[in-house]
Amino acid sequence: MKTLTVSLGVRSYPIYIGPGLLDRADLIQAHVPGKQVLVVTNEVVAPLYLERTLAALSGKEFRTIVLPDGEAYKTLDSAMAIFDALLAERFSRTACIVALGGGVIGDLAGFAAACYQRGVPFIQVPTTLLSQVDSSVGGKTAVNHPRGKNMIGAFYQPRCVLADTDTLNTLPDRELSAGLAEVIKYGFIRDPEFLAWLEANIERLLRREPEALTYAIERSCLNKADVVAEDETETGVRATLNLGHTFGHAVETGMGYGVYLHGEAVAIGMCQAADLSRRLGWIGEGEAARVIRLLERARLPVVPPRELDADAFLEHMAVDKKNVDGGLRLILLKALGEATLPVVVAAGPLRATLESYGR
Ligand code: NAD
Ligand code: GLY
Numbered sequence: 001m002k003t004l005t006v007s008l009g010v011r012s013y014p015i016y017i018g019p020g021l022l023d024r025a026d027l028i029q030a031h032v033p034g035k036q037v038l039v040v041t042n043e044v045v046a047p048l049y050l051e052r053t054l055a056a057l058s059g060k061e062f063r064t065i066v067l068p069d070g071e072a073y074k075t076l077d078s079a080m081a082i083f084d085a086l087l088a089e090r091f092s093r094t095a096c097i098v099a100l101g102g103g104v105i106g107d108l109a110g111f112a113a114a115c116y117q118r119g120v121p122f123i124q125v126p127t128t129l130l131s132q133v134d135s136s137v138g139g140k141t142a143v144n145h146p147r148g149k150n151m152i153g154a155f156y157q158p159r160c161v162l163a164d165t166d167t168l169n170t171l172p173d174r175e176l177s178a179g180l181a182e183v184i185k186y187g188f189i190r191d192p193e194f195l196a197w198l199e200a201n202i203e204r205l206l207r208r209e210p211e212a213l214t215y216a217i218e219r220s221c222l223n224k225a226d227v228v229a230e231d232e233t234e235t236g237v238r239a240t241l242n243l244g245h246t247f248g249h250a251v252e253t254g255m256g257y258g259v260y261l262h263g264e265a266v267a268i269g270m271c272q273a274a275d276l277s278r279r280l281g282w283i284g285e286g287e288a289a290r291v292i293r294l295l296e297r298a299r300l301p302v303v304p305p306r307e308l309d310a311d312a313f314l315e316h317m318a319v320d321k322k323n324v325d326g327g328l329r330l331i332l333l334k335a336l337g338e339a340t341l342p343v344v345v346a347a348g349p350l351r352a353t354l355e356s357y358g359r
Helices: 025-029 045-056 076-088 103-118 129-135 165-170 173-189 192-206 210-230 237-242 245-255 262-279 285-297 310-317 347-356
Strands: 002-006 013-018 036-042 061-067 096-101 122-126 140-145 148-155 160-164 333-335
Touching (some): 002 210, 013 210, 025 045, 036 076, 036 103, 045 165, 076 103, 076 140, 103 148, 129 210, 148 245, 160 165, 173 210, 245 262, 262 285, 262 347, 310 347
Parallel strands (some): 036 061, 096 122, 122 160
């Protein structure tokens, strides 16, 4: 097992990464402060991993809530179902919420933990590649609004992240690729050495070779933990983690939540961001092509859906947390391996990308 730390003073916490961690009662129980525990999971993950998670919580007064699966359920209604479950059991402020599942469950359960009685402890047990390398780390919690992704939320850090790499064995191939989009993102925005490793090893990751997957998860979490430690609440460098996300969120919202997986939408968005960076003269043709090629090799979509034209993109992109006073701001590439902070881009090149790239 590897242990990394997210360094945030009194709110610092460990990320445990390795096989078989779901069964480690000592690890999870060390971070449950009281007796009461609510495990939040969904109907896909529960049959696979709930029993083992509850066994590791033996001796605690645990309850479970099993929600429907999917991005379409990352809503205030689902948060309300969690509050109902907590109140029905008369769970107090020392109750701990355990999020067992992918990023949808992690974001939703974390949001409920941030709100219930103004904040109760919570633990992330991520079971998708995407959630192990990105969403479980860093304390961004949220639900979606019909008009925009993650529009209702809070920064709220977990007590620990317990990433059992064995859980990835049951993940569908399409979900594995979606997770790889966020892994590859770290290479594009801040870690050129890791990018070169990914270009050399992407097939090993697709074959789920344990050594390669574990390395990619650790390196991704190291990158994420560094960025979060420097800028917990996204007043600066943390925004670079959103490379491709403004375009990607437009794909997710515009097409309807769940049509494109989050990682797939981000992959398309990173290609659009690379195309725009090339138009602005910041990266060359060859570098933009490397972005697209690696994402394609990871079996991710690289062109925007036909159904969304430039105007539809612009309408959805206007609803983004990086925007200031109504002005659109984007994360782009200064070089391959170095992202910009949020920049305001002239309307001409942006429209050119939206009208031309992948059309
Ligand atoms: P997800 O939670 O929908 O999980 C993907 C699918 O895999 C679901 O059907 C799920 O039930 C299933 N699943 C989960 N674990 C499994 C396993 N071990 N075996 C088989 N099936 C399994 O999606 P995701 O990609 O994990 O997360 C996407 C979400 O994360 C989005 O809502 C996105 O906005 C959010 N996100 C948040 C952050 C953050 O910083 N908080 C960062 C990136 C993404
Ligand atoms: N996934 C973006 C962030 O955590 O900031």
